[in-house]
Amino acid sequence: MEKLLNRGVKSVKVLDIQNVTIRFGGLEAIRDVSFSADEGQLLAIIGPNGAGKTTIFNAMTGVYQPTVGQILFNGKLINGLKPNQLVTMGVARTFQNIRLFSALTVLENVMVGSQCRSREGLWGALAGGKKVAANRVKSIQQCREFIEIVGLTDYLDELATNLPYGKQRLLEIARALATGCELLLLDEPAAGMNAVEREELVALIRRISKELNKTIILIEHDINLVMNISEHIVVLDHGEKIAEGTPGEIRTNQKVIEAYLGSEDPLEQEVV
Amino acid sequence: MEHLARFTLNWRNKTATLVLLAILLVIPLLVSNEYYIHVLITLGLFVILSLSLNLVSGYTGQLSIGHAAFYGIGAYVTALLMLKLNVSFLLALPASGLVTAFFGLLLGLPTMRLAGDYLAIVTLGFGEIVRLVLLNWDKVTRGPMGLPGIPAPELGTYIFMSKTPFYYLVLVLALLTVLAMRRIVNSGFGLSLIAVSQDELAAEAVGINTLRCKISSFIISAFFAGVAGGFYAVYISFVSPDSFTFMDSIMVLEMVVLGGLASIPGSIIGAVVLGLVPELLRFMAEYRMLIFGALMVVIVIFKPDGFWSARKRTRNAIMKDLVARNMLDGKTVKPRGEVSESA
Numbered sequence: 001m002e003k004l005l006n007r008g009v010k011s012v013k014v015l016d017i018q019n020v021t022i023r024f025g026g027l028e029a030i031r032d033v034s035f036s037a038d039e040g041q042l043l044a045i046i047g048p049n050g051a052g053k054t055t056i057f058n059a060m061t062g063v064y065q066p067t068v069g070q071i072l073f074n075g076k077l078i079n080g081l082k083p084n085q086l087v088t089m090g091v092a093r094t095f096q097n098i099r100l101f102s103a104l105t106v107l108e109n110v111m112v113g114s115q116c117r118s119r120e121g122l123w124g125a126l127a128g129g130k131k132v133a134a135n136r137v138k139s140i141q142q143c144r145e146f147i148e149i150v151g152l153t154d155y156l157d158e159l160a161t162n163l164p165y166g167k168q169r170l171l172e173i174a175r176a177l178a179t180g181c182e183l184l185l186l187d188e189p190a191a192g193m194n195a196v197e198r199e200e201l202v203a204l205i206r207r208i209s210k211e212l213n214k215t216i217i218l219i220e221h222d223i224n225l226v227m228n229i230s231e232h233i234v235v236l237d238h239g240e241k242i243a244e245g246t247p248g249e250i251r252t253n254q255k256v257i258e259a260y261l262g263s264e265d266p267l268e269q270e271v272v
Numbered sequence: 273m274e275h276l277a278r279f280t281l282n283w284r285n286k287t288a289t290l291v292l293l294a295i296l297l298v299i300p301l302l303v304s305n306e307y308y309i310h311v312l313i314t315l316g317l318f319v320i321l322s323l324s325l326n327l328v329s330g331y332t333g334q335l336s337i338g339h340a341a342f343y344g345i346g347a348y349v350t351a352l353l354m355l356k357l358n359v360s361f362l363l364a365l366p367a368s369g370l371v372t373a374f375f376g377l378l379l380g381l382p383t384m385r386l387a388g389d390y391l392a393i394v395t396l397g398f399g400e401i402v403r404l405v406l407l408n409w410d411k412v413t414r415g416p417m418g419l420p421g422i423p424a425p426e427l428g429t430y431i432f433m434s435k436t437p438f439y440y441l442v443l444v445l446a447l448l449t450v451l452a453m454r455r456i457v458n459s460g461f462g463l464s465l466i467a468v469s470q471d472e473l474a475a476e477a478v479g480i481n482t483l484r485c486k487i488s489s490f491i492i493s494a495f496f497a498g499v500a501g502g503f504y505a506v507y508i509s510f511v512s513p514d515s516f517t518f519m520d521s522i523m524v525l526e527m528v529v530l531g532g533l534a535s536i537p538g539s540i541i542g543a544v545v546l547g548l549v550p551e552l553l554r555f556m557a558e559y560r561m562l563i564f565g566a567l568m569v570v571i572v573i574f575k576p577d578g579f580w581s582a583r584k585r586t587r588n589a590i591m592k593d594l595v596a597r598n599m600l601d602g603k604t605v606k607p608r609g610e611v612s613e614s615a
Contacts, residue, residue: 061477087479099474101467108588112467115460116479122488125459126452137599139460140591157587179479 012075014039014183014215015060020069022055029055031239032069037183037232042209043217044226046250047236048259053219054096056236057187060217061093062086073183088116092181094172096188096219102161106152106171109160110143113178143178149212150174150204166197170204177208184208186218190225198222202229227251235259296443300436309435311551313507316442317500318543320449322527323536324496329525330534330582331457332489333469334383335392338399339524342494344406344516346372346501351419351511352412361425365502372498373491375402380490384483387472399521406513418512425506438507445503449496453536456492458589465489466534530571532578541579 013036022030030052037043045053058064060071062083071078078086092113101109118139124132147153150170155163160171169189176184189205190198206229208214220226226233227247235243235250237259243250250256300309325339349368353359359367382394406413413419424432425441432438456462467475468485475482505511523546531542549567553560571579587602594600 063473083473083476084479084481087477092479093477095474095477099471099477101470101474103470103585104463104466105585105588107591108463108585111460111588111590112463112475112480113478115464118460120460122456122459122461122492125461126455128455133594133597133599136460136590137594140594140600159585175478 013037013072014041014074015217016070016072016075017056017060018070018072020056020059020066020071022052022059022064023067029239030059030066030236033236033239033241034069035234035241035244037215037217039215040209040213041215041232042205042230043215043232043234044230045217045219045234045236046221046223046226050238051236052239053236054187055239057093057185057217057219060185061091084116087179087181090180090182091185092176092179092183093185094169094176094187094189096191098165098168098172100160100168100171100175103159105157105159106147106155106163107140107143107157109171110146110174110178111140113146113175114139114143114180117180146174146177147171149177149207151200166193166201169193169201173204173208177212177214181214183215183217186216186220188219188221190220190222198225201225205229300439306435309439311548313435313439313442315544315547316439316446317504318524318527318547319446319540320442320496320500321524322531322539322543323449323453324493324500325524326528326531326534326536326539327453327456327465328489328493329528330539331462331465331469332486334486334489335388336379336395336490336493337392337518337521337525338379338395338397338402339493339497340516340518340520341399341402342372342375342497343501343504343520344402344511344513345375346498347505347511347516348406348413348419348501349498350502350505351422354422354506355419361423361506362427365499368502368505369495369499372501373495376491376494377487379494380487383486383490396518396521399518403513403516403518406516413513416513418510418514420510422505422509422511424509432506442503442507445499450536450540452496457536458593460590461485461488469534526568530568530575530578532581535578535580535582538578538580538582545579 016036018034020030020033021028033052033056045056047053055064059066062078062081062085066079073086073089073091076089078089078091081089101112104112118135120132120135144153144156147156150173152163152167152171152174155167160168163171169192173184173186173189186205190201193201202225205216205218209216218226218230230247233245233247233250234241235253235256242255242259243253245253299312303309321339321343325336328334328336346368349371350361350364353364353367354361379395379398383391386394407415409415426432430437432441457465464475464480464485467478467480468482472482475485504515527542527546528539529542530546531540532538550560550564553563556563591600591602595602
């Protein structure tokens with residue numbers, strides 16, 4: 001009944017996870033989890049260690065395949081697609097443990113990201129010519145815009161490996177944006193950042209969400225950050241969804257409080 | 273000021289290139305000794321081989337120790353086409369490149385599942401299989417006796433009689449290879465190849481079809497090695513399995529590694545140095561390989577990154593090119609060394 005109503009009123013979900021179960025041999029990492037993200041929404045997935053956050057993330061990006069259930073992107077079934085195919089459809093991600101191309105410069109990292117939209121190919125590269133050059137100019141300018149957005153313009157020609165840790169995370173976001181994604185998945189974007197960097201990151205994520213109008217799903221351990229920026233929160237524990245709602249609802253949810261060590265106010269504790 | 277500096281640099285680079293080209297063009301006029309010309313021709317072949325292997329092993333990061341197989345396939349295809357089917361050299365050369373490229377595709381397929389040492393073993397096996405087929409397929413290859421009497425190339429009515437035209441031909445082929453490799457490497461596709469060699473998972477996550485990249489680089493690499501083989505066949509006018517052994521593969525790999533992985537000048541210098549040293553040591557007869565081995569050890573100790581290692585990347589080559597052509601401004605970029613660490 002509710003489903004029918006929703007279908008009539010709301011537009012297609014950007015991401016729709018339907019009853020997904022992921023098994024590794026006998027281990028059930030994710031059990032019958034469903035949730036969805038609307039266009040332009042900023043959704044967070046939280047949960048204690050080992051709750052299955054990264055596993056469900058990997059399923060969304062094609063690294064793992066759901067054993068049971070469906071994942072829809074803009075109404076299209078994306079089970080079984082490879083990571084690179086998903087990127088060309090509009091799903092981009094960052095990694096929990098930064099994975100940049102360390103021997104490439106900042107600009108080149110972002111250029112690699114924009115590569116999936118370029119139609120230059122090998123023959124274009126070999127033939128050269130005005131048209132190829134014009135496309136390259138356009139592409140580099142776009143890359144520079146993304147670098148500008150994350151505030152790394154001063155580092156354009158610096159090797160990625162020489163960037164401070166926090167800036168490497170920002171570069172990963174720029175690289176993901178350069179793929180022209182519609183849905184951006186951030187895996188613990190604030191990990192290893194200091195307080196100042198975190199503040200900058202929050203501002204950046206807000207900007208990407210509002211100005212670039214991207215749908216964002218993020219996994220994060222920093223509860224303050226999550227409560228601060230997300231519009232909708234999904235809580236996982238032991239591979240199951242135990243709660244879902246606005247930050248206010250999650251804060252007072254009894255199950256969530258229990259999951260976080262059963263303390264009186266776990267959210268405060270987690271902050272440290 | 274910056275403009276002037278850039279202009280001078282471009283000018284200096286261009287002048288250096290032109291001078292080098294002029295020297296290469298007049299060498300046959302100044303050198304009358306056939307042996308020297310022969311050495312130069314073999315160096316040209318080594319340059320093509322090391323550049324082509326550099327694409328796979330240097331840029332894409334796939335260790336291949338079966339490169340001589342491509343060289344051999346190219347040589348036999350040209351030899352058979354010209355001997356048995358009377359195909360003209362001008363057709364046989366590109367044909368051998370294309371046939372070899374197909375074998376490049378075949379060798380590229382295992383990269384779907386294999387990487388690193390395991391892939392190296394497959395390429396080693398490929399090299400041996402090709403050699404054994406050439407050695408045992410008597411009806412076609414005449415086995416160990418080889419294929420003699422491959423006709424000299426003809427361009428119209430001109431027939432290649434002396435070493436000089438061969439020199440110019442290999443020069444053209446080597447220059448074309450350098451140009452093609454430069455364009456391939458300094459492109460979005462080239463960046464994708466480096467990305468694949470750095471981190472395959474991350475490359476997939478930004479939309480690169482890593483398998484396609486790896487197979488493409490094997491195909492391109494095989495094409496150029498096959499063309500080099502085709503040239504070798506008509507130049508020596510005799511092919512036999514002895515010329516395409518495991519040791520030849522290792523030799524080319526040494527050129528790439530000692531020259532400097534993922535560096536075009538490196539591959540050229542590596543080919544020239546490692547091609548030249550055994551010739552220079554020829555007076556020592558059988559002791560020369562001993563000295564050669566010792567030299568290699570010394571080089572690896574003192575120049576572990578190669579003669580001309582891929583220098584630390586700074587300004588991206590594509591962007592540099594566009595800025596030089598005034599199609600893009602380079603203003604937004606601070607010069608290197610002024611990066612402040614704001615934490």
